[in-house]
Amino acid sequence: MSVLAEVLSANESYSTDFEKGSLAMPPARRFAVLTCMDARIDPARALGLEEGDAHVIRNAGGLASDDAIRSLVISHHLLGTQEAFVIGHSDCGMLTFSNDDLRETLRERQGLDASHLDFQPFPDCGERVAASVRRVRESGLLPESFGVHGFLYHVETGRLEPVAA
Numbered sequence: 001m002s003v004l005a006e007v008l009s010a011n012e013s014y015s016t017d018f019e020k021g022s023l024a025m026p027p028a029r030r031f032a033v034l035t036c037m038d039a040r041i042d043p044a045r046a047l048g049l050e051e052g053d054a055h056v057i058r059n060a061g062g063l064a065s066d067d068a069i070r071s072l073v074i075s076h077h078l079l080g081t082q083e084a085f086v087i088g089h090s091d092c093g094m095l096t097f098s099n100d101d102l103r104e105t106l107r108e109r110q111g112l113d114a115s116h117l118d119f120q121p122f123p124d125c126g127e128r129v130a131a132s133v134r135r136v137r138e139s140g141l142l143p144e145s146f147g148v149h150g151f152l153y154h155v156e157t158g159r160l161e162p163v164a165a
């Protein structure tokens with residue numbers, strides 16, 4: 001079966017006995033998660049989330065990018081979340097390349113020019129989580145009362161480890 005057919009089949013099953021069609025838009029548990037897109041992290045299962053519980057914002061590295069901050073501002077100011085969990089993880093793919101590496105790969109393989117794009121690779125997961133936590137706090141767009149917690153998720157054990165920011 002193709003991935004497309006598998007995904008559509010899984011959704012058919014999911015929607016057949018779907019009973020959560022009247023959830024409110026604001027997250028019921030009033031928090032947001034910012035984490036990496038890594039396929040080994042399942043925020044719903046790892047953090048005990050059900051549909052309607054929390055916002056989950058993901059990108060490569062789980063970085064507090066301008067776009068992640070945009071999402072957090074909407075999450076808090078329009079949809080009432082009061083805290084965010086910034087979760088990096090062990091063995092992150094962002095440790096495995098440099099901007100120059102990736103730009104060179106794109107140029108060699110496809111003749112593509114990505115010289116204008118910063119892929120934001122980093123050498124230390126814990127430090128990057130701490131920097132992201134600080135970037136959210138220092139954005140000036142969320143109130144002091146908005147809690148920002150940093151964690152490192154270990155893909156080997158499924159466990160969260162607190163990261164001081």
Ligand SMILES: [Zn+2]
Nearest residue numbers: 036038092093
């Ligand atoms: Zn990652």
